[in-house]
Amino acid sequence: MTKYQENPKTKDNNNLDITDYNQILGDIRSILKKGVSKAYKAVDNLRVQTYWQIGERIVREELEHKSRADYGGYIITSLAEDLNIDKRLFYRIVKFYRLYPIVVTVSPQLSWSHYELLIGIDNIKIRKFYEVKTIDESWSVRQLQKQIRNDLYRHSKEEGKVIVTQPIPQKPILPEDIFKDTYNFDFLTLDENHTETDLETALIKHTEKLLLEFGSDFSISGRQRKIMIDNQIHKVDLEFYHRGLPCIVLVDLKIGRFKSEYVGQMNKYLNWYKGHKTYPWEKDPIGIIICRYKGIEEIHYALGGIKNSIFVAEYRLKLPKAAKIKIVSAP
Amino acid sequence: MTKHQRNTKTPNNNNLDTTAYNQILGDIRSILQKGVSKAYKAVDNLKVQTYWQIGERIVRDELEHKGRADYGKQIIEKLAIDLEFSRATMFSIVAFYRTYPIVQTLSGQLSWSHYLEFIRIENKNERDFYELQTLSNIWSVRQLQKQIRNDLYGHSKEEGKVIVTQPIPQKPILPEDIFKDTYNFDFLTLDENQYYG
Incomplete structure (x- = not known):
């Protein structure tokens, strides 16, 4: 995605360096x-x-x-x-x-709400399974809830029992319930210094796992989509579609820290998609910015006052162990 | 908290049941509690x-801008506004760090309110004295304040010995109540009912 330039004042009225101050x-x-x-x-x-x-x-x-x-x-x-x-x-x-x-x-890693969910599982093996998973993957209570609801269905299937299907929800699905705080991209193997292109390419290679991580109602409708705003070409990293909401979901991948300017960008793209790409029966498009490091305060401030739905999340990777250095003696 | 006796609703209306129930x-x-x-x-x-x-x-940050007179004060005042802290608290926070630059010297038995009292004492010996007294005698903040007002330190120096006093409490103060006593809602809103629910 393209960046836009900004020329703020560098010192405030008391001659304090604004950048330094904002840092502290x-x-x-x-x-x-x-x-x-x-x-x-x-x-x-x-x-x-x-x-x-x-x-x-x-x-x-x-x-x-x-x-x-x-x-x-x-x-x-x-x-x-x-x-x-x-x-x-x-x-x-x-x-x-x-x-x-x-x-x-x-475990001190689990909250009372986690335990309330776990004690609802009678089978000790399955309960232990979710316990360990929750700790290993730092699932929030909501994530655990979702996983239990989804997997239990699959378990029943495997055991050849009659499937009690999840009824199609009658009340509207809320975006907050669909998007996660952390996305596990541990099915990828990337260098410590990977670029955004590396990340995106790797994710597309593992489409099935990527969609599994996002959730069952997601599908990929495009990548590196070019759109024209004010005679400038912009590129959207990933374009998803969620059939449950239903709406277009724009995904922006950032390999570094969250910056508030990302929200401004996303907002522009969402407005464009709202005007040019959304069908009357669809909900307004939603944006999700997935960065390496999220922080919290800055997000809170950046998102305030924005009408579009924009979510911010972090991604996690499994980094390869440092490769052993081979010393090759010169001939 | 008063316990109330339970005479009705026991399965066999039995005194043994009542006693056992009141116990649990x-x-x-x-x-x-x-x-x-x-x-x-x-x-x-x-906190x-x-x-x-x-x-x-x-x-x-102050050290990085050493050359600037008044830099510290400016920064602290601006931060107080942006973080929505009182000026007094902000200055206390800095004074606290200056008084206890080594984090390992902080005691989990002392509350923030205790520390607010200590940082007002400039003489290190005097400050150490009151810290030790507070810990040994499990003083509440009010008790500490009283002892400082009465210049316990000054008196014990005169007598040439360190007094470990046990002030006669008005009502028994449990160690755990010390923190409840000094609790300040600005850090976290902790509602007892929220805890039970």
Whole structure:
């Protein structure tokens, strides 16, 4: 994609270097964001630990009164009332403890919401499978949810059971549910210093895996599409189509850090596609910028006030181990 | 928190049941309280760490622009506006880093509010003294402030010994409550109900 030039002031009214200042401001925003994020995580981990302890205490009590029918149910009902906590939460807490009775098997990488999803899986093998996958691939709760919904369907198929199909959704699909924060391009092998062209070419070579990573409703409709805006030719990296929304999805690949100017570019392309390429029955086109490093604050600021839907994500690669250097002695 | 006796709804309306139930109710209340306290502490600890990192970043920037008089002050004031911090907090953050340039000297047992008190003490010996006293006696911020006001340091120097006092508490202060006590909502909005839900 082409870049546009900008000539901002380099010093502000107090003679402070604007670039330097923006750098430190950005760094500090990033520090704050990370800190807040760690804080949420720490609180959630404590929540998981606390719930585990509560589950243990309740089950211990149940065991002591084994002879009583549904003593557990009675306790939970009373506790729910006295502590003003939803009864259903207690049932989940107890189920959680029963499935993870050994506290060291409880992973700090998983949030309570992750565990709520996992305890819904009765089969221990399948549950373990999703547990490990979630940790390895750092799935968000939403991603885990999607994977469970999709794969479980496939599992049933493999086992030759009757397929209970996913009903075609009656309510409209939301773009937020379709786009990921991180895309795993680990099916590619690229150098540390790969160019955008390298990345794109490699992705197209592995179209099937690329589409699998995006999701089942995606298809590729074009790459390096040339469009003309204000007598200048621009090129769109990847043009996808999502039949669920349905709309055109423009993908812009960036090998470096996210920059707010990418949003301006994408916005231009989306406007062009809206005017020239979108059928009346389709939704407005959506853009997704996939970069190596996302950052968070800058995105928040860049996207504010933009009418088009633009998402920003990061991609992850599996980098090859450093090649052993061969020393060839000269003849 | 008061416990209330449960006389109705027990399966056999049995006193044994009531006792057992009150036991578990109490235990779970305790688990929840400890969990919430740990959460406040964890958040405050992260706040201290985060503020340290911010202080470091600002001072590093100041050093790079050494030649400029007043550069530091300008930057801090501008940052305060852009980050939506009070000027006072921003200056405290920098003073904090300057007072504790080595991150390993920070204690997880001390809250940000404690540190705000310490950075006001210019004399290092005096500051170290109060830090040690706070840790050994598990002082809340209010207790620390009181001791500083009463010049405990000055008095102990005179008497030639270091006093490790246990002030008579008005109500027992649990270590975990220290962080709840000093909790400041600007870092993270932590709602107790949100924690339970």
